[in-house]
Amino acid sequence: MPGSILGTSVRRVEDRDLITGASTYVGNLALEGVLHLAFVRSPLAHGVITGIDTSAAVAAPGVVAVYTAADLDLPAHHGLFVVNKDLPRPPLATDRVRFVGEAVAVVVAESKAAAVDAVELVEVDYDPLPAVVDMEAALEPDAELQFPELGTNLAKGERSADADVLSEADVVVRARLVNQRLAVMPMEGNAIAVLPGGYDGADHDLTIWVSTQMPHAFRAQAATLFGWDQDRVRVIAPHVGGGFGGKAGMLAEHTTAVGVARALGRPVTWVETRSENLVSMPHGRGQVAYYELGLTRGGEITGLRARVVGDSGAYAGFGGGLVFLSTLTMATGVYRIPKLAFDGAVALTNTTPMGAFRGAGRPEATAHIERMMDIAAAELGIDPVELRRRNFIQPDEFPYQTLSGVRYDIGDYDLSLREALRLVDYEKLREEQASRREAGDPVQLGIGVSVYVEITGGAGDEFGSVTVHPDGSATISAGTSAHGQGHATSFAMVASDRLGIPVEKIRFVQSDTATVPRGGGTGGSRSLQMAGNAVRAAADDVLEQGRKRAAAMLEASVDDVQLTDDGEFGVVGVPSVTISWAQVASGAESEGEQLFAGLDFHQDSATFPFGAHVAVVEVDTDTGRVTPRRHVAVDDCGRVLNPLIVEGQQHGGLAQGIAQALYEEVVFDPDGQPLTGTLADYRMPSAADLMMFETANTETPTPLNPLGAKGIGESATVGSTPAVQNAVVDALSALGVRHVDLPCTPERVWRAVQDARAGQPADPWREPPAVFATLPVRSADEAVADEGTI
Numbered sequence: 001m002p003g004s005i006l007g008t009s010v011r012r013v014e015d016r017d018l019i020t021g022a023s024t025y026v027g028n029l030a031l032e033g034v035l036h037l038a039f040v041r042s043p044l045a046h047g048v049i050t051g052i053d054t055s056a057a058v059a060a061p062g063v064v065a066v067y068t069a070a071d072l073d074l075p076a077h078h079g080l081f082v083v084n085k086d087l088p089r090p091p092l093a094t095d096r097v098r099f100v101g102e103a104v105a106v107v108v109a110e111s112k113a114a115a116v117d118a119v120e121l122v123e124v125d126y127d128p129l130p131a132v133v134d135m136e137a138a139l140e141p142d143a144e145l146q147f148p149e150l151g152t153n154l155a156k157g158e159r160s161a162d163a164d165v166l167s168e169a170d171v172v173v174r175a176r177l178v179n180q181r182l183a184v185m186p187m188e189g190n191a192i193a194v195l196p197g198g199y200d201g202a203d204h205d206l207t208i209w210v211s212t213q214m215p216h217a218f219r220a221q222a223a224t225l226f227g228w229d230q231d232r233v234r235v236i237a238p239h240v241g242g243g244f245g246g247k248a249g250m251l252a253e254h255t256t257a258v259g260v261a262r263a264l265g266r267p268v269t270w271v272e273t274r275s276e277n278l279v280s281m282p283h284g285r286g287q288v289a290y291y292e293l294g295l296t297r298g299g300e301i302t303g304l305r306a307r308v309v310g311d312s313g314a315y316a317g318f319g320g321g322l323v324f325l326s327t328l329t330m331a332t333g334v335y336r337i338p339k340l341a342f343d344g345a346v347a348l349t350n351t352t353p354m355g356a357f358r359g360a361g362r363p364e365a366t367a368h369i370e371r372m373m374d375i376a377a378a379e380l381g382i383d384p385v386e387l388r389r390r391n392f393i394q395p396d397e398f399p400y401q402t403l404s405g406v407r408y409d410i411g412d413y414d415l416s417l418r419e420a421l422r423l424v425d426y427e428k429l430r431e432e433q434a435s436r437r438e439a440g441d442p443v444q445l446g447i448g449v450s451v452y453v454e455i456t457g458g459a460g461d462e463f464g465s466v467t468v469h470p471d472g473s474a475t476i477s478a479g480t481s482a483h484g485q486g487h488a489t490s491f492a493m494v495a496s497d498r499l500g501i502p503v504e505k506i507r508f509v510q511s512d513t514a515t516v517p518r519g520g521g522t523g524g525s526r527s528l529q530m531a532g533n534a535v536r537a538a539a540d541d542v543l544e545q546g547r548k549r550a551a552a553m554l555e556a557s558v559d560d561v562q563l564t565d566d567g568e569f570g571v572v573g574v575p576s577v578t579i580s581w582a583q584v585a586s587g588a589e590s591e592g593e594q595l596f597a598g599l600d601f602h603q604d605s606a607t608f609p610f611g612a613h614v615a616v617v618e619v620d621t622d623t624g625r626v627t628p629r630r631h632v633a634v635d636d637c638g639r640v641l642n643p644l645i646v647e648g649q650q651h652g653g654l655a656q657g658i659a660q661a662l663y664e665e666v667v668f669d670p671d672g673q674p675l676t677g678t679l680a681d682y683r684m685p686s687a688a689d690l691m692m693f694e695t696a697n698t699e700t701p702t703p704l705n706p707l708g709a710k711g712i713g714e715s716a717t718v719g720s721t722p723a724v725q726n727a728v729v730d731a732l733s734a735l736g737v738r739h740v741d742l743p744c745t746p747e748r749v750w751r752a753v754q755d756a757r758a759g760q761p762a763d764p765w766r767e768p769p770a771v772f773a774t775l776p777v778r779s780a781d782e783a784v785a786d787e788g789t790i
Helices: 015-020 112-119 215-226 252-264 274-280 318-324 362-380 384-391 413-424 426-439 487-499 527-554 581-590 643-662 715-735 746-757 770-774
Strands: 035-041 047-053 063-068 103-109 123-128 154-158 171-182 191-196 206-210 233-236 268-271 284-295 301-313 340-348 443-453 460-468 474-478 506-509 561-563 569-571 574-579 595-603 610-620 626-636 694-697
Touching: 035 112, 035 252, 035 274, 047 103, 063 112, 063 252, 103 112, 103 252, 154 318, 154 770, 171 362, 191 252, 206 215, 206 252, 215 233, 215 252, 252 268, 284 318, 284 362, 301 318, 301 362, 318 340, 340 770, 362 384, 362 443, 362 715, 384 413, 384 443, 413 426, 413 443, 413 610, 413 626, 413 694, 426 443, 426 715, 443 715, 460 487, 460 527, 460 581, 474 487, 474 527, 487 506, 487 527, 527 561, 527 569, 527 574, 527 581, 527 595, 581 595, 610 715, 626 643, 626 715, 643 694, 643 715, 715 746
Parallel strands: 035 268, 206 233, 301 340, 474 506, 626 694
Antiparallel strands: 035 103, 047 123, 063 103, 154 340, 171 284, 191 206, 191 268, 284 301, 443 610, 460 474, 460 595, 561 569, 569 574, 610 626
């Protein structure tokens, strides 16, 4: 076999097309005769529709049609998964609107400008209704109901059979913890183009170009909704300008676009504006957790009770259901917790529906437990690092079965923590912190630690294929779908490692259901461990085909044929005679055959990456301003195949995780009007707001796949947010501040300081909503958690 390139930093092969514009996005497609869509959106968060007059818009120049729900009769449906089967969302609002920005009608015109202008001419009459915006208020008995026929704003709820998990504790620490609502904010918003069958020689009944993370799942959902055979629907995801969980599943606007194309028999397109994106793309996070952690006085955890409210937004957006998936799954984190009670309530609110955002329930779980560990450390007077170490699951305990129902594959949590503390020089930082406190410096230093474990991949299958051509080049394909992660480079490296064909001679095909037969798409950091191993297995299959053919051509035994360091076939002990892949593939072609393998790789269960982050911040106690000073991230994703790509994923995750800790939050007023509807209001940080990141890796290969790979795409987001939040509180702890909610904005920090200086530091605890006492009890034999991830 040739020398392996795995583990080396290989520059991404896909970037040239991206930066030169050689490839395309949905918005760049030039379809002959395409019509443009623009949506009439509700200005109210809650109201009954009493009439829609489209006559003026229909008569406007360039307008082809204006449709309402009654005109198209489209099927109502759920998002990526179902939270409450009784609450599907209609693609266009029918009897009432339930959030600002909900699509009420769609204008179809010959140009985008004509469609946008005509939107202003559609007259919609509403009878306003009170809006419920706060997820906890929505669960109160007297709250305005989003669905009167349901009789409640509780979309889903369950509680543990045994809530008495704290009885053996000497000390119980309690806190109400907020994971605020975030905008996903990819550079490219949602976009779709639909070509109906029979138009301009189209081969399929329907061809859809869409900016999605999951082309095959999109095809399956579209075919099911409209009653088509999946083989007659083609879905193509060209280059996708970021996903982060926000482009998973078929959205209302997608369904409407398909319906319009069918109704008119002409191609249509819709590209979301930034303002639309902020109110219509599903938001992420949105949880309020009530955690009670029991410990002995020596710092050993005895039990955890968690009661978590998830905001589903309107129509039971699937993000609310993450409470019962990855938030529950990862509730115990990296710790030995002998008793667990976990209750969840998903609330309906008159806000943008909720979905997934980088981490999808895992950052929330980690933020909750890691914040509680710092609160416990302060209560017990134990260094937060030491408290964590006293409760780590130990390396010899893996595989480890958690009380939340999953089996951690492998881990060494103190390994990454030791490395993070070494890199940041923890003891020296504590000395600097003590000096500042002694001097009464108004700018205090905070040091925050977070140790996390997350879930990636899941159990299941993924497709991969390899073809070697007569010119010696190769084509590989995979059922996952890249939107910036570097799949073309990573999968080419895997194939090159097995076949000895240079990376630059390997072409990658993806995200087209007509050329890739099946696939699970991208989500839950599954791509390398699933599709990468599928490509690896396909490459091994092709290698065996090549060896057999080479053996016949070399008149040697197959057992004696091997790849040389130059990537050619040779015979052991006869170095002077070799044949190339081109010769072998040409020989196959001359016989009417091809060197090809397409197969599915199966992984039995999820993998569990882990790591440790240390955040260092400066907090101006006079103004509340928080300045990130350093952030050290040591993430363990199993075997590292390309350090350059891993580092890039860490940097992206850190930017978004730190942004949640300090800056970003979607805010509505009491009437449900968005107050963060533009980038002038939504505080997304720029590079100038962040420091240079310090990243490193430990490697504990998983035994669950041949590459030993776990996911890395979301890990840094999981680990960074609580580290920064803990650092902010740590900076203020000498003043008596016990907790600061996310995001740690200057105003929030300043108020915490003022309250503490007045001798009235805010209590982080209050009693949870009464609804938890009435939730149905989860049966003992019911599955606690699903290893699937988003």
